[in-house]
Structures are given as C-alpha cells and as structure tokens.
Amino acid sequence: xxxxxxxxxxxxxxxxxxxxxxxxxxxxxxxxxxxxxxxxxxxxxxxxxxxxxxxxxxxxxxxxxxxxxxxxxxxxxxxxxxxxxxxxxxxxxxxxxxxxxxxxxxxxxxxxxxxxxxxxxxxxxxxxxxxxxxxxxxxxxxxxxxxxxxxxxxxxxxxxxxxxxxxxxxxxxxxxxxxxxxxxxxxxxxxxxxxxxxxxxxxxxxxxxxxxxxxxxxxxxxxxxxxxxxxxxxxxxxxxxxxxxxxxxxxxxxxxxxxxxxxxxxxxxxxxxxxxxxxxxxxxxxxxxxxxxxxxxxxxxxxxxxxxxxxxxxxxxxxxxxxxxxxxxxxxxxxxxxxxxxxxxxxxxxxxxx
Amino acid sequence: xxxxxxxxxxxxxxxxxxxxxxxxxxxxxxxxxxxxxxxxxxxxxxxxxxxxxxxxxxxxxxxxxxxxxxxxxxxxxxxxxxxxxxxxxxxxxxxxxxxxxxxxxxxxxxxxxxxxxxxxxxxxxxxxxxxxxxxxxxxxxxxxxxxxxxxxxxxxxxxxxxxxxxxxxxxxxxxxxxxxxxxxxxxxxxxxxxxxxxxxxxxxxxxxxxxxxxxxxxxxxxxxxxxxxxxxxxxxxxxxxxxxxxxxxxxxxxxxxxxxxxxxxxxxxxxxxxxxxxxxxxxxxxxxxxxxxxxxxxxxxxxxxxxxxxxxxxxxxxxxxxxxxxxxxxxxxxxxxxxxxxxxxxxxxx
Numbered sequence: 001x002x003x004x005x006x007x008x009x010x011x012x013x014x015x016x017x018x019x020x021x022x023x024x025x026x027x028x029x030x031x032x033x034x035x036x037x038x039x040x041x042x043x044x045x046x047x048x049x050x051x052x053x054x055x056x057x058x059x060x061x062x063x064x065x066x067x068x069x070x071x072x073x074x075x076x077x078x079x080x081x082x083x084x085x086x087x088x089x090x091x092x093x094x095x096x097x098x099x100x101x102x103x104x105x106x107x108x109x110x111x112x113x114x115x116x117x118x119x120x121x122x123x124x125x126x127x128x129x130x131x132x133x134x135x136x137x138x139x140x141x142x143x144x145x146x147x148x149x150x151x152x153x154x155x156x157x158x159x160x161x162x163x164x165x166x167x168x169x170x171x172x173x174x175x176x177x178x179x180x181x182x183x184x185x186x187x188x189x190x191x192x193x194x195x196x197x198x199x200x201x202x203x204x205x206x207x208x209x210x211x212x213x214x215x216x217x218x219x220x221x222x223x224x225x226x227x228x229x230x231x232x233x234x235x236x237x238x239x240x241x242x243x244x245x246x247x248x249x250x251x252x253x254x255x256x257x258x259x260x261x262x263x264x265x266x267x268x269x270x271x272x273x274x275x276x277x278x279x280x281x282x283x284x285x286x287x288x289x290x291x292x293x294x295x296x297x298x299x300x301x302x303x304x305x306x307x308x309x310x311x312x313x314x315x316x317x318x319x320x321x322x323x324x325x326x327x328x329x330x331x332x333x334x335x336x337x338x339x340x341x342x343x344x345x346x347x348x349x350x351x352x353x354x
Numbered sequence: 355x356x357x358x359x360x361x362x363x364x365x366x367x368x369x370x371x372x373x374x375x376x377x378x379x380x381x382x383x384x385x386x387x388x389x390x391x392x393x394x395x396x397x398x399x400x401x402x403x404x405x406x407x408x409x410x411x412x413x414x415x416x417x418x419x420x421x422x423x424x425x426x427x428x429x430x431x432x433x434x435x436x437x438x439x440x441x442x443x444x445x446x447x448x449x450x451x452x453x454x455x456x457x458x459x460x461x462x463x464x465x466x467x468x469x470x471x472x473x474x475x476x477x478x479x480x481x482x483x484x485x486x487x488x489x490x491x492x493x494x495x496x497x498x499x500x501x502x503x504x505x506x507x508x509x510x511x512x513x514x515x516x517x518x519x520x521x522x523x524x525x526x527x528x529x530x531x532x533x534x535x536x537x538x539x540x541x542x543x544x545x546x547x548x549x550x551x552x553x554x555x556x557x558x559x560x561x562x563x564x565x566x567x568x569x570x571x572x573x574x575x576x577x578x579x580x581x582x583x584x585x586x587x588x589x590x591x592x593x594x595x596x597x598x599x600x601x602x603x604x605x606x607x608x609x610x611x612x613x614x615x616x617x618x619x620x621x622x623x624x625x626x627x628x629x630x631x632x633x634x635x636x637x638x639x640x641x642x643x644x645x646x647x648x649x650x651x652x653x654x655x656x657x658x659x660x661x662x663x664x665x666x667x668x669x670x671x672x673x674x675x676x677x678x679x680x681x682x683x684x685x686x687x688x689x690x691x692x693x694x695x696x697x698x699x700x701x702x703x704x
Contacts, residue, residue, distance in 0.1 A: 020487065022698070083405045090407060100404060106365040169366065184546060190491035191476075192483040210479040211472015214490045217413040217545040217673060226414045231472025276703070286364050288704045295699035309366060311702065312680045315404030319683035320701060323544050324487050326554050330540040331486075333555045337539070337562035338532030340595075344566060345435045348587035349443050 020182065021325040023294040027181050031196040040200030041243065043252065043260060043303035044268040045174055046275060047314075048287060050259040052172035056097040057088060059254035063239065067227075069094040075229060090315070091175055093225040096236040097251050100314045102171040173314045174251070174260055177202070177223045177236035178291055179302030182322040185215035185224050185235075200265070201238040201302060209233055220298065220320035238302075265302060275306060284308070290316060297321030368402075401684065403676035410546045412673040419470040421662040423463045424538045427497070428565030428658065429572055430459025431535035432592070434504050436573055436584060438528035441521055448585065449524075450511055451576045455569065456527055457508025460501035467497070489540040496537055500530035535565035542669060548679055549614065549672035550665075552607040559599040560665070564658040566592025567630060571654030574637070574647050586641045589654050593634035596661065597627060603665075609681050613668040622664035630657030 024030055028037045060066065070079030071089025081087045086101040179201045186194045186202050193208035194215060204224075211231035215224050224235040239249035247253070252262035261268060272289055279287040286308045291301030297320050311318050403409070437452025468477045480494040507523035510516050539558030542550045550557065570589025574582050604614045604623070613619055633653030640646025672678040690697050 081405075092411075102404070103369040104366040105369045106367060168369065187485075187487040188490065188544060190483075190485060190488045190494060191479040192485070193479075208479060208482070209473070210476035212480070212490060213414040213470075213472060214488070214545075216411045217547045217669075220410065220546040222408065222410040222546075225411050226472055233472075286366070288702050290703075291701055292703045293699045293701060296701035297698045298701075301701075307702075310402060312402045312409070312676070313368070313404065315407055315409060315676075317409050317679055317683055318702070319687045320546075321698070323546050323551055326551070327487060327489075327540070327544055330489075330543050330554045330558065334533065334536040334540045334558040337536035337558040340559070341432055341532040341535055341562050341566055342435060344591045344595075345432065345584070345588050346439055348584040348591070349439050351583070 019299075020187070020327060021297075021299065021322065022182075023299055024181050027299075028196065028198060028200040033198050037198045039264040039266070040302065041238065041263065042179065042200075042265040042268055042301075043176060043238070043249070043262055044272050044306070045176065045303065046259050046261065046272075046306045047171065047173035048275075048279060048284070048306055048308060049257045050099070050172040050174060051257055052085065052099055052101055052170070053256060054088070054099050055254040055256060056174050056251035056260055057095065057099060059250040060097045060236075061095075063242070063250035064096065064237070066094045066096065066234075073225065075227070091177070091221075091223050091225075091235075093227040093230075093234040096176065096234075098175045100171070100173045100175055102309075102313060103168065104171060104309070105166050105168050108167050171308055171313065173305065173307065174255075175314065175316070176251070176303050177238075178221055178298070178304070179236075179238060180322065181294065181299030181302070182324065183298070184218040184220060184322045184324065187322065187324040187327075188214045188218045190214060197240055197243075199238070199240075199243055201240065201243075203237045203240050204233055204235060206232055206234075218323055220317055220322065268304075272304065272306060279306075297325070401677055401680040403680060407676065408674050409676050409679040410673055412670050413545070413547065414472075415666075416470050417663070417666060419466045421659075421666045423466040423470070424561065424662040424666070425564075425568065425659045426459040426463035426466065427538060428535040428561055428662075429568035429655070430456045430463060430504060431500070431531035431533075432565045432569030432588065433459065433573055434500070434524070434527040434531035436569060436588060437507075438524045440581075440584065441524055445581045445584075448573060448577045448581050451573050452569075453504070453508045453511045453524060455572050455576075456504040456531070457506075457511075460497075460504040460527075464497065464501050489537060489544050493534075493537045493541055496530050496533045500527050500534050503527035503530070532562075536562045542665070545669075546679075547669045547673045548610040548682060549607070549612075550669040552610045552682070553603045556599050556603050556606075557665070560596055560603060560661070563592045563595030563597075563599060564661050567596055567633070567654045568592075568658035571633060571637075571651040571658070573651075574641070574654075575651035579642050579644060579647050582641075582647065586637050586647075589651075590634045590637050593630045593654060593657070596630055596658070600627070600661065608685075610672055610678050613671040613678070614664070617671060619664045619668035619671055622660050622667060626657050626660035626664055628657075629653045629660060633657055 028040055067075055069075050070077040071081035071087055073090065073092040073094065075094065081089050084101045084103065086099065088095050088098045091098045183202045186196060190212060191208050191210055193205045194202060195205065197203050209232040211226060213226055215233055216226055224233050226233045242249055248262045252260045261271065269292060272292055276287055276289055288307055289304060290307050290311050291304035294300035307314060433452045434456035437449050437456060440448035440452055468474050471477055481498065483491065484495060485491040503523045504527035507520055507527060510520045536558040539561040543554035543557045545551060566588050570585045570592055573585040574589060577585060604611050614623055633650045636646055636650035636653065641650055687700055
C-alpha cells in the first residue's frame with residue numbers, strides 16, 4: 001500500500017547510487033518507467049529572438065484555463081506593475097509563462113578626439129563588434145541569418161546606436177518551470193502529488209495535492225505557488241495533456257519567433273550549443289546558456305535558456321542548487337540531535353534523590 | 355564590478371540603474387541596527403535583481419500555525435521522554451505531568467499542522483507514500499505514531515485504566531519524542547530559503563535544545579519541586595544548547611545570518627534569548643522553590659516559543675529579499691572559480 005515514491009532518482013530502487021545531486025543520464029528511467037519510455041522533452045528558450053509579445057503567456061492561460069491575476073499574484077485583479085511593460089510580474093500559480101522585460105543602457109565611445117587609451121577613438125560602431133572582426137566573418141554573418149548581430153545592430157533598438165553617447169537595449173525573456181533533473185519540489189512533496197511523467201517532466205496531480213505548501217519554498221527558482229482561494233499548488237505541466245496526444249505545448253506553438261523551442265532535450269541542447277556558437281562568432285559576446293550544463297546544481301534543467309545578461313538580471317538565481325543535496329547531512333544532524341535529547345533527559349535522572 | 359566592453363555583460367546596466375541602486379543602499383543602511391563590523395561589510399554587497407523582486411517564493415506556511423506546531427511538537431517530544439524515564443524511576447507526579455504535557459502538546463500540534471494545510475480535509479494524503487527525501491513525509495510518520503501513543507497514554511492516565519498498557523504507550527511515544535523535536539529543524543532547512551538552508555546542520559540542534567528547555571520548563575511548572583529535579587536539569591541543559599547553537603546560526607553564515615539579527619525576527623530572537631537565559635539562571639538559583647520554579651518554567655517556555663517564531667520569520671525575511679539569494683550564490687560561484695574547488699559546474703555556459 002504505502003510505497004517509496006519517486007523522488008529524483010533516489011530511493012526508487014532504480015538507481016543504485018541513490019543520487020540526490022549531479023547528472024542523471026536517464027532521469028525518466030530512474031523514476032521507474034521501463035525501457036521504452038519516450039525521450040525526455042524540454043524547452044529551449046532563446047531570448048535573443050524574443051520580441052516580448054506575450055503570446056506564450058496568453059496561449060498558456062487559454063489552454064490551461066488559468067485564472068486572471070495581477071503582478072503580485074492577486075487573483076481576479078487587473079493591475080499594472082508600474083515598473084515596466086511587464087505586468088505579469090512573476091511566475092506563480094496562475095502564470096506558468098512570464099515574459100520578463102528589462103530596459104538597459106550603456107555609454108559608448110564617441111568618434112571624437114580623446115586623450116585616452118589607444119583604440120578609444122575607434123569608429124567601428126560600438127562594442128557589439130569585437131576586435132579582430134574581419135570582412136570574411138562579417139560577410140558570413142550577414143548570409144547566415146537575418147537574426148544575426150549585424151542585422152540587429154542596423155535596425156533593432158536592442159543594439160542600434162541612438163546617435164548619442166548612450167545605447168539602449170531591451171531584454172525580453174519568457175520564463176517557465178525548469179523541469180529540473182533534481183527537482184526540489186518533487187523531492188519534498190510528502191503526498192506524491194508531484195511526480196515525474198514518462199516525458200521526464202514534473203507535474204502536480206491536483207486530486208492528490210493537500211496544499212501543505214512544502215514545494216513552494218523548496219523551488220530554487222520560485223516557480224511553483226499556492227492558489228490562496230483553492231489551497232492547492234499549481235505550476236507548468238509542459239502541457240502534459242497535449243504531449244500525450246502528440247501535440248507541442250501551447251506556448252511553443254504560439255511563439256511567433258521560435259524563441260520558445262520544444263523538442264527532445266538532447267536535440268535542443270545540440271541546437272542551443274550551435275546557436276551560442278553562431279552568436280559568439282557574430283560578436284554577441286553577452287550570449288550565454290542557462291541551465292544547459294548537466295553538472296550544475298540541479299543536474300541540468302529540462303527547460304533552459306539563452307540569455308544576454310547575467311541570470312539575476314532576469315530574476316533567475318545565478319547558482320541554483322537543489323536543497324535535497326544537503327539532506328543526508330541534515331538527517332544525520334536530526335538523528336544526532338534526537339540522541340542528544342534522549343541522552344540529556346536520561347542523564348538528568350542520574351544522581352541523588354533530593 | 356567593472357567590465358570590459360567585450361566581456362560578458364559589456365557594460366549594460368538597467369536604464370534606471372544607479373538611482374535604484376542608491377535607493378536600495380540607503381534603505382539597507384537605514385534598516386541596520388547596532389551590529390558589528392561584519393554586518394557593515396555585508397551592507398556594501400552589490401547585486402542585481404529583477405526590479406527588486408524575490409527570486410524564490412516565500413513559504414506560504416501560516417503564522418502562528420507553523421511556529422506553534424514547532425513549539426508544541428518540541429515540548430511534547432521532550433516531555434514524553436521525561437515521563438517515560440520518570441515512570442521507570444518511580445516519580446509518579448512527574449510521570450503524570452509529562453504524559454499530560456506530551457498528550458496535550460501532540461494533539462494541539464496535529465491540529466495546527468492540519469489547519470495549516472491548503473486542503474485540511476486531505477490530511478490523510480500525508481500517509482499515502484513514504485518519502486525519505488521529504489522531511490514532511492518522514493515527519494508525518496513520526497508525528498502520527500507519537501501523537502497516537504502520547505494522546506492515548508494521557509487519556510488512560512486521566513481515566514486511570516490499564517496501568518501496564520499505559521507504560522507501554524509512554525515508552526512508545528518516548529521513542530518518537532526525540533525525532534519529533536529535531537526533524538522540524540530539517541523541515542525548515544530543507545528548502546531554498548537562504549537563512550534556513552545555510553543553517554541546515556544547526557537548526558536540528560537549536561530545535562532539540564529549545565524542545566528540552568520547553569519540556570523541562572513546562573513539567574517544572576506543574577510538578578512539586580522535590581520531584582522535578584530531572585526537569586530542571588533537562589531545562590537548563592536544553593537552554594544552554596539552544597543559546598550556544600543559536601549563536602552560531604546568528605554569526606556563522608555571513609549575509610544570510612543578517613535576518614536573524616535585524617528587524618522583527620531580530621527583536622523576537624533577542625527576546626527569546628533574554629527569556630531563555632533568565633529562565634535557566636532562575637532555575638539554577640531558585641528552581642527548588644515553588645515560586646521560582648513557576649516563573650522559571652514560564653520564562654523557559656516563552657523563550658522556546660519566541661525562538662520558533664524568530665527563526666520562522668527570519669526565513670521569511672530572507673526569502674523576500676533577492677539579496678539573500680543572489681549574493682551568497684555569487685560568492686559561491688566566485689569561490690569555486692578562484693580556488694577550482696570540487697563541486698558542481700556553473701549553470702551558465704558561456
């Protein structure tokens with residue numbers, strides 16, 4: 001009747017090492033699915049082509065019939081965040097996709113005589129073109145894609161020069177549940193309401209969840225949250241219902257720029273590596289992948305990102321670690337503490353009776 | 355940090371960056387209260403965030419439900435052990451008082467735990483599965499037998515039935531009493547909440563010490579002084595452990611220790627320390643007089659209760675401010691890079 005439920009790869013009997021941490025080659029298999037389970041799927045969100053249209057947010061709300069809420073997660077309220085074009089504010093029980101919006105500025109070198117270092121007065125149109133760029137690579141860059149750095153710098157406010165000594169760019173990024181290899185929410189769920197699907201994703205079963213709320217502070221990304229009026233927790237399911245019918249998740253289907261790409265995780269990882277290399281070769285030095293490395297603190301994310309700035313700029317943690325990594329040490333402390341209590345109480349009876 | 359133009363980051367700042375940064379700094383300095391040098395250093399930490407919004411979600415656990423659960427569970431756990439040993443060594447009043455305290459505390463803590471659920475009618479779902487990775491699952495399997503045995507023992511004690519079965523129930527609850535008192539430390543620490551998680555090897559001892567102070571204190575209140583010597587010793591030892599380990603929680607963890615010292619949680623924890631220290635001192639000095647035992651017992655229980663509230667609220671504070679999530683993670687990254695330490699790879703691939 002009572003069983004040891006799937007919690008990362010650990011304690012399922014399928015992983016002899018009981019891994020709470022580190023890379024897991026076949027997380028689906030180690031959660032108890034047999035050999036012919038589907039490949040692990042995921043999202044690759046390429047924020048360098050995100051236009052902030054929020055079609056993903058709308059498609060997600062429509063498909064999953066999520067209630068309306070404001071930027072602070074207050075239900076049935078229309079509210080403006082007052083901070084930017086982002087009025088969704090955060091991921092939560094009613095927002096499973098969240099498009100972050102950041103306006104950034106930087107000062108650039110003007111083509112004027114200066115008394116500074118050599119190279120300060122270069123006329124090469126700013127820093128998005130790195131030193132050592134030659135005609136050949138520029139030509140290659142222009143041919144390769146309309147979404148290359150050269151094209152961006154010509155007619156895109158993200159990198160285009162405004163004519164003054166200041167450049168403005170907009171960062172937009174559609175955030176989502178990371179469907180971690182070692183998912184904190186899944187590890188700590190006491191009822192088994194959270195489970196790993198045959199696709200390697202992490203989903204809440206609404207008919208099991210009793211609203212204990214333990215998953216909420218255990219997510220290192222702050223994804224899952226409780227619906228106050230309902231009591232239970234909700235988060236992205238990667239459209240589990242659509243996946244079982246062979247469809248793509250609603251957000252990836254709606255995305256007009258292929259910023260959100262859905263597919264088998266290993267294919268997406270290869271695609272992301274290629275995209276990063278392309279951007280680097282085009283001089284977009286700020287590009288980086290986030291959550292791609294399977295040796296990271298959560299064993300790699302099922303939904304990972306290409307970012308153009310540090311993760312915390314987008315509201316993402318720079319070095320997330322699944323909390324259960326330290327659980328063995330905590331259990332040892334608790335056991336030693338319990339023994340300490342027994343020892344102290346028993347020895348308090350030793351001695352002469354007054 | 356100043357970056358070269360071709361470096362990652364490339365000089366980009368949020369459009370209203372400097373002003374926002376200055377605002378944040380003033381606020382942090384204003385919020386500081388009489389700390390030492392290390393706190394001042396922490397103030398200078400610079401970090402970036404998404405419009406100052408928290409990165410992790412603060413716990414949705416309700417106050418006072420959860421702090422009260424922590425307190426009552428700890429008090430009941432240590433009282434049950436006191437009662438079991440008192441029974442074996444022939445101290446009838448201490449046995450009775452310990453059993454009532456354990457039974458009452460167990461029942462009340464279960465009520466608070468269930469009341470905190472978003473769907474209280476589904477509390478039995480806690481026993482659907484057993485998951486060693488979930489402290490709440492393990493805790494349910496500690497709390498369920500403990501509260502059953504402790505409440506039954508207290509009930510037959512009240513009714514005066516089945517003396518031998520009573521002893522069995524008392525021993526049964528005592529076996530689960532220690533784990534019940536310390537697992538709650540794991541319950542809080544096994545989250546992404548920075549100030550709780552950083553203290554993950556200390557919170558079980560803090561709560562264990564606090565449980566002994568509360569259990570010893572409360573049984574002292576209702577037991578004649580001649581029979582209450584074990585309660586006094588347990589309470590004083592527990593208070594000493596609580597104060598010593600709590601000191602480490604408050605000073606060993608750099609920036610994430612800050613919430614334990616500042617603001618409302620800081621006030622609660624200072625009050626807790628005053629109550630616990632005064633209660634322990636009074637127990638030593640005047641614990642053998644009835645009035646002294648009553649006042650000391652109340653002070654010790656109050657100290658334990660305030661510790662639970664203080665630790666709980668410090669966690670909430672650290673979850674709400676992105677500073678406590680970003681700065682330690684950045685330091686961790688920098689330390690691993692600088693020293694080429696063992697550990698996981700960065701989540702950023704450049």
